[in-house]
Amino acid sequence: MRIDGQNLTISREGKTILHQVNFQLDSGRKLALIGPNGSGKSTLLRTLAGLEKEANAQLKLGGEPVDRLSKQQMATRVALVAQHSQLDMDLTVEALVRLGRTPYRGLFSAWSQQDTQAVELALEQTQLTQLRHYHWHQLSGGLQQRCQIARALAQQPDILLLDEPTNHLDIQYQLELMALIESLPMTVVVSLHDLNLAVNYCSDVLLLNHGKVVASGDPLAVITEERIASVYGVRSSICHQEDGDVHIAFQRR
Numbered sequence: 001m002r003i004d005g006q007n008l009t010i011s012r013e014g015k016t017i018l019h020q021v022n023f024q025l026d027s028g029r030k031l032a033l034i035g036p037n038g039s040g041k042s043t044l045l046r047t048l049a050g051l052e053k054e055a056n057a058q059l060k061l062g063g064e065p066v067d068r069l070s071k072q073q074m075a076t077r078v079a080l081v082a083q084h085s086q087l088d089m090d091l092t093v094e095a096l097v098r099l100g101r102t103p104y105r106g107l108f109s110a111w112s113q114q115d116t117q118a119v120e121l122a123l124e125q126t127q128l129t130q131l132r133h134y135h136w137h138q139l140s141g142g143l144q145q146r147c148q149i150a151r152a153l154a155q156q157p158d159i160l161l162l163d164e165p166t167n168h169l170d171i172q173y174q175l176e177l178m179a180l181i182e183s184l185p186m187t188v189v190v191s192l193h194d195l196n197l198a199v200n201y202c203s204d205v206l207l208l209n210h211g212k213v214v215a216s217g218d219p220l221a222v223i224t225e226e227r228i229a230s231v232y233g234v235r236s237s238i239c240h241q242e243d244g245d246v247h248i249a250f251q252r253r
């Protein structure tokens, strides 16, 4: 599903956090949202999820303004996995992932074959099938992160929004998660601090700084040594490897 945001502006306590952000992403694309701490990545993800009401008239999902969509329509279109997602109840992995099916079920409707298939697929995609009976409080931070991603996948949204999903993951699972993101059929917007993951796994990149878009488009057109120096204040060298991967090395001084 396509996303169109025009002049998205968000203010809190008199401070402008996002300044007239224009955001266009075609259906099925995978966009990495990058930028220094506090540049507005999480706020932009919340805005795209329709959670920042002041911007909803300027945001269209699948061509329809968000302020005209019902809560139920939004829940089948968009899933957001926030950073540091916590859980008040102590659910099993499977029970948590089943919650992803809530938008599709009426108050008294029975659990369907389609619900089962969506949950099983989400568990498999996140490699949680064997851990389905574990309880939330028994899980490491990385496994909790994977559970929240599985719940969002079970929701089968048209647009998946992920806020720093690789944060608590070991290197192997970071790469597996990025490969999964690359293979998903839906539109994905993922905030990342790791520029190597952004450049190697995403079709598009949007670079934010102080709530403004510095550049957006093709990853290698956006992520340049000059921009890394001007936005992050770090010297780097971008190397193109023989296997087609790109490696960005950072220098200490």
Ligand SMILES: Nc1ncnc2c1ncn2[C@@H]1O[C@H](COP(=O)(O)OP(=O)(O)OP(=O)(O)O)[C@@H](O)[C@H]1O
Pocket (backbone or CB within 6 Å): 012, 013, 017, 035, 036, 037, 038, 039, 040, 041, 042, 043, 044
């Ligand atoms: N509830 C709030 N009230 C006031 N200011 C806020 C609030 N939430 C965020 N901000 C400010 O908005 C700016 C952008 O924050 P945001 O969390 O969107 O950035 P970010 O790029 O996701 O940061 P990080 O990489 O550290 O997660 C920051 O300066 C932050 O202090």
